[in-house]
Amino acid sequence: MARMTIQTVRKLAARIFVGLATMLLGGGAFADQPHPWQLGMQDPATPITERIQHFHNELLIIIFVISLFVFGLLLWIMIKFNARAHPVPTRTTHNTFIEFLWTVGPVLILVMIAIPSFKLMYYMDRVPDSKMTIKITGHQWYWEYAYPDNGNFSFNSNVIADKDLKPGDKRLLDVDNPLVIPVGTTIRLQVAGTDVIHSWFMPSFGVQEYAVVGRLNEAWVSVNNVGTYYGECNQICGVNHAMMPIKVVVMKQADFDKWVAQAKTAFAAPGEDTTKVATATAPVQPGNR
Numbered sequence: 001m002a003r004m005t006i007q008t009v010r011k012l013a014a015r016i017f018v019g020l021a022t023m024l025l026g027g028g029a030f031a032d033q034p035h036p037w038q039l040g041m042q043d044p045a046t047p048i049t050e051r052i053q054h055f056h057n058e059l060l061i062i063i064f065v066i067s068l069f070v071f072g073l074l075l076w077i078m079i080k081f082n083a084r085a086h087p088v089p090t091r092t093t094h095n096t097f098i099e100f101l102w103t104v105g106p107v108l109i110l111v112m113i114a115i116p117s118f119k120l121m122y123y124m125d126r127v128p129d130s131k132m133t134i135k136i137t138g139h140q141w142y143w144e145y146a147y148p149d150n151g152n153f154s155f156n157s158n159v160i161a162d163k164d165l166k167p168g169d170k171r172l173l174d175v176d177n178p179l180v181i182p183v184g185t186t187i188r189l190q191v192a193g194t195d196v197i198h199s200w201f202m203p204s205f206g207v208q209e210y211a212v213v214g215r216l217n218e219a220w221v222s223v224n225n226v227g228t229y230y231g232e233c234n235q236i237c238g239v240n241h242a243m244m245p246i247k248v249v250v251m252k253q254a255d256f257d258k259w260v261a262q263a264k265t266a267f268a269a270p271g272e273d274t275t276k277v278a279t280a281t282a283p284v285q286p287g288n289r
């Protein structure tokens with residue numbers, strides 16, 4: 001156990017060092033994914049995640065102060081008003097001033113939290129002046145990515161099966177065809193589904209968008225650094241829910257343009273409709289099976 005703790009601390013120290021080095025050097029390769037024994041959240045890769053984590057840290061301070069205050073009150077009551085220290089109990093039932101305080105106090109705290117919370121929500125919700133659009137479609141059980149602004153090609157992104165894993169591949173995270181996007185570009189994500197509800201969840205991007213049949217949900221990303229990032233479908237969507245990870249490769253614009261040029265031919269499928277949705281079948285009548 002002690003060994004495990006030392007290892008955890010060592011890993012944490014290594015991560016902090018890597019984080020600092022990345023920040024100082026800037027622009028270098030960067031990646032994020034879940035780590036064994038991970039504490040806390042993945043490093044922020046977009047302005048959205050930066051704000052989410054900042055807000056999370058602010059809330060932690062507020063929670064800590066409130067907990068400390070309540071704990072102090074409890075201690076005070078236990079020490080000052082126990083049967084030995086205070087043999088004759090008081091018969092006080094109301095105190096208008098204190099009741100006013102414990103009603104208005106929490107309301108003010110909640111308003112204080114609500115204002116930055118709503119600001120952040122609207123910041124995440126509105127796509128600011130996007131340079132390109134990517135359509136993400138959830139299927140049982142893989143993702144489909146379409147590039148309507150770059151030649152309207154599309155491809156499927158399937159998990160790499162355990163038996164096909166090569167050394168260095170991440171089990172249940174690596175895919176055959178990752179989503180590729182340019183760095184520092186505001187991209188509109190349109191998310192839909194064809195069968196059940198999926199959810200396109202990229203922790204380091206601060207994006208979690210439901211993929212629902214017959215509904216077009218929207219999110220946006222602008223990734224700060226070149227690198228490889230991982231996420232997963234996080235809406236229980238059936239037996240292979242764990243087999244539809246998300247891999248995003250973020251490239252410099254020039255590299256992205258090169259990738260688009262070859263992807264257009266590699267994924268060319270003339271006549272294929274990238275916006276197809278599930279066909280509705282007549283519901284089965286009870287007793288009519």
Ligand SMILES: [Cu+2]
Binds near residue numbers: 197235236244
């Ligand atoms: Cu799913």
